[in-house]
Amino acid sequence: MRRVEPQSADQRGEPHPGRGRRAEPVAAGARLDRHRPPVRARAGAQFHLVELSVARLHPQRPRPAAGPHVGIARARRPFGRPPRAGAVPQLGTAVGPCPIDLRDRRLTDAGPIARAIAALKAGRAVRIESATPMTVLSVETATPQMLAIADPAGSAPLLISGRRAAALSLANRRDAADPAEPVLIERSNWLDVDNARSLADPSRDGSRAPIGPLAPTALDRPDEARAALKLARLAGLMPALWLVEADTATGLEMTALAGAGAEVTEVARARLPLEDMPDTQIVAFRASDDGQEHVALIVGAFGGKPPLVRLHSECLTGDVFGSLKCDCGPQLRHALRLIAAAGGGVLLYLRQEGRGIGLANKLRAYALQDRGFDTVDANLRLGFADDEREYAHAAAILKALGIDTVRLLTNNPAKAVGLEQAGIGIAERVGHHMPANPHNADYLATKRARSGHLD
Ligand SMILES: Nc1nc2c(ncn2[C@@H]2O[C@H](COP(=O)(O)OP(=O)(O)OP(=O)(O)O)[C@@H](O)[C@H]2O)c(=O)[nH]1
Numbered sequence: 001m002r003r004v005e006p007q008s009a010d011q012r013g014e015p016h017p018g019r020g021r022r023a024e025p026v027a028a029g030a031r032l033d034r035h036r037p038p039v040r041a042r043a044g045a046q047f048h049l050v051e052l053s054v055a056r057l058h059p060q061r062p063r064p065a066a067g068p069h070v071g072i073a074r075a076r077r078p079f080g081r082p083p084r085a086g087a088v089p090q091l092g093t094a095v096g097p098c099p100i101d102l103r104d105r106r107l108t109d110a111g112p113i114a115r116a117i118a119a120l121k122a123g124r125a126v127r128i129e130s131a132t133p134m135t136v137l138s139v140e141t142a143t144p145q146m147l148a149i150a151d152p153a154g155s156a157p158l159l160i161s162g163r164r165a166a167a168l169s170l171a172n173r174r175d176a177a178d179p180a181e182p183v184l185i186e187r188s189n190w191l192d193v194d195n196a197r198s199l200a201d202p203s204r205d206g207s208r209a210p211i212g213p214l215a216p217t218a219l220d221r222p223d224e225a226r227a228a229l230k231l232a233r234l235a236g237l238m239p240a241l242w243l244v245e246a247d248t249a250t251g252l253e254m255t256a257l258a259g260a261g262a263e264v265t266e267v268a269r270a271r272l273p274l275e276d277m278p279d280t281q282i283v284a285f286r287a288s289d290d291g292q293e294h295v296a297l298i299v300g301a302f303g304g305k306p307p308l309v310r311l312h313s314e315c316l317t318g319d320v321f322g323s324l325k326c327d328c329g330p331q332l333r334h335a336l337r338l339i340a341a342a343g344g345g346v347l348l349y350l351r352q353e354g355r356g357i358g359l360a361n362k363l364r365a366y367a368l369q370d371r372g373f374d375t376v377d378a379n380l381r382l383g384f385a386d387d388e389r390e391y392a393h394a395a396a397i398l399k400a401l402g403i404d405t406v407r408l409l410t411n412n413p414a415k416a417v418g419l420e421q422a423g424i425g426i427a428e429r430v431g432h433h434m435p436a437n438p439h440n441a442d443y444l445a446t447k448r449a450r451s452g453h454l455d
């Protein structure tokens with residue numbers, strides 16, 4: 001195992017104190033694949049996540065050399081903890097350098113869910129460890145070779161979301177036709193990697209030759225199946241997984257814990273003068289569970305009454321490219337102007353692209369909209385709920401900034417409810433309407449008619 005040498009201790013007090021300081025050797029026996037005690041998942045079930053490497057699944061293959069690793073700084077007093085009342089950093093306040101407790105850690109020592117997400121995206125198997133473990137591979141990313149290694153008997157069934165099953169007209173053939181419940185489809189010899197992908201991908205619904213018969217079968221581990229499908233969503237993948245039975249005795253490569261709660265850590269802060277808002281700071285927060293990096297823009301100085309806060313969900317197409325299909329770009333810029341006009345407040349830029357289904361899935365939804373589906377039905381057809389966003393990270397960031405009650409800028413009551421359930425008081429909901437254009441008028445009407453958005 002190769003390790004980057006620690007830097008000398010005399011760097012203390014220099015502009016980046018602590019970086020590389022006091023790196024300690026890895027404790028004897030410390031291994032990536034060590035088991036840690038389980039923690040209670042938010043849903044109430046106890047899971048570990050285990051990534052299975054090709055090397056472990058296929059012992060004849062030579063193991064790659066251990067990669068280089070460096071120490072990663074960790075704040076002694078996590079920034080994620082709320083500061084004292086009245087101690088909200090104001091503009092102009094120097095932030096940092098902060099005391100850091102440097103542990104020697106692998107760069108891959110990210111949150112457990114983050115590692116499982118990376119594994120699924122890379123086409124590797126992830127085991128959801130519980131009393132009845134479940135090992136899955138993404139239908140979207142697993143190669144035929146990987147599937148053959150993880151499932152040499154070729155018997156792995158296909159796990160899809162209940163909503164996708166309904167779109168495939170399988171719902172009425174299940175015991176419980178609850179769209180939130182995953183569905184397991186029996187393996188048959190025609191169900192190969194390509195056919196499974198075309199089953200999962202609604203853009204191929206109209207073009208693929210009929211495939212089947214599809215035989216839904218009993219699902220004995222619904223909690224694990226739901227957790228696995230949620231992981232696929234967090235990875236921005238289609239909700240379809242191969243359920244493989246790998247050798248659990250020797251298959252461990254990397255152990256992680258799921259459901260560690262919604263902790264966030266402030267990782268960087270800087271001034272970011274914006275047009276007409278020179279007194280703005282940008283703060284990056286990293287979530288401990290899925291590793292997602294969210295951003296807070298602190299505009300002006302706020303204090304006293306509950307600040308005006310906007311939770312903006314990432315929309316690459318609208319925010320960056322100025323897409324006319326939605327109202328995100330104008331909403332983002334107008335929210336900042338409103339916050340500045342109110343004397344200060346916070347905009348959270350949350351990495352919830354596509355209402356929580358990820359960019360590729362949102363673009364799949366757009367392709368369905370090109371074929372006549374509205375924004376809600378497109379999500380359902382893909383196998384997702386209309387809105388998959390959660391607000392625990394947003395609430396944790398607000399608390400880290402010393403905010404526990406807000407005036408929330410939104411037309412979406414579900415957003416206010418979600419934030420309130422995550423522990424933030426809503427003193428007032430402030431409407432946030434943008435004029436419609438010919439390309440988004442139907443979209444905005446659908447959100448009012450079907451998603452509960454207020455006029
Ligand atoms: N899945 C999907 N996501 C979309 C679509 N159009 C925009 N989005 C995403 O929706 C999110 C913005 O949410 P909106 O529903 O416009 O607004 P809201 O946040 O619910 O409500 P407001 O607070 O009133 O703006 C962003 O993450 C966009 O990427 C779409 O057609 N399908």
Ligand SMILES: [Zn+2]
Binds near residue numbers: 315
């Ligand atoms: Zn948008």
